Amino acid sequence: MAGLAPGGHGPVLTMSMMGISALIIGTLINPIAGLVPLFGILCLMTAVFLGYFWRDPDRPIPRTNGVLVSPADGHAMFLRRERAVGRRPTNEQASSGQIERDGITGDWFPEPLDQPLTFETEQRYAPVAPGEEHPADVWRLAIFMSPLDVHVNRAPGAGIIERMEHRTGKGLRRGPFRPAYTKESEHNERVRSVHQLDNGVRIEVTQISGALARTVLPYLYEGDALRRGQRIGMIRLGSRVDLRVPAEAYTSSIITAEDGHEHHPKGMHVMAGTSVVFEPKSEEDE
Numbered sequence: 001m002a003g004l005a006p007g008g009h010g011p012v013l014t015m016s017m018m019g020i021s022a023l024i025i026g027t028l029i030n031p032i033a034g035l036v037p038l039f040g041i042l043c044l045m046t047a048v049f050l051g052y053f054w055r056d057p058d059r060p061i062p063r064t065n066g067v068l069v070s071p072a073d074g075h076a077m078f079l080r081r082e083r084a085v086g087r088r089p090t091n092e093q094a095s096s097g098q099i100e101r102d103g104i105t106g107d108w109f110p111e112p113l114d115q116p117l118t119f120e121t122e123q124r125y126a127p128v129a130p131g132e133e134h135p136a137d138v139w140r141l142a143i144f145m146s147p148l149d150v151h152v153n154r155a156p157g158a159g160i161i162e163r164m165e166h167r168t169g170k171g172l173r174r175g176p177f178r179p180a181y182t183k184e185s186e187h188n189e190r191v192r193s194v195h196q197l198d199n200g201v202r203i204e205v206t207q208i209s210g211a212l213a214r215t216v217l218p219y220l221y222e223g224d225a226l227r228r229g230q231r232i233g234m235i236r237l238g239s240r241v242d243l244r245v246p247a248e249a250y251t252s253s254i255i256t257a258e259d260g261h262e263h264h265p266k267g268m269h270v271m272a273g274t275s276v277v278f279e280p281k282s283e284e285d286e
Contacts, residue, residue: 008054
């Protein structure tokens, strides 16, 4: 059954077969006061919904050198210049007495990585004010995936998955699951992966669960090679994907919900694997 994401074929076929069988039985054998045909119709309607939910259409992938494509379908929530101000502690740092403890987001060491743009571990970020830019800054693009969007995520660029980690809230096996359109959702249950691109630049892709979307399904893992626009995973029922890239290496003209644009009040709608969200900086951008 072409055009469905992995895991979708079984539910769609099952509901379709149940619906067709119920219609045949209800029409030709014993309708039982119309309940059996009604059940069949409901099953077929469910099959159509599941097919729409699991859809995975092919996409034209841009061939322009150096560009990064959107990792997800959805509306651009915000694009912010940020700087790392903390990191997840090592065992040695955890016993240093300098740990900042948060009941929701967990423990943080109050200094970033020595080389923040390696994204070696999860870091805590703060917005950068105009005029205070630094070479270690990143751009973070947040994309909200509604339940009506395609739920399959794609690689922004060609390279390799250098590392991947699954994170939850402090002390939780699963969760938390806040609505994906809120700022606090960035600390929901999530899968964070670092992609080393063919040009040597590293980027960070974070697939974030939401209030309804509580399952992140990676298709690829550490060490796997990537093509631009390749399918890398799925978030059931939508949610949110954040993309961080070095601010000194890339620029973006994406309109977000925070911009208050008349024609894009929810932010531009981007498509995974097709919409260009970052372009390499040129000398004119410096």
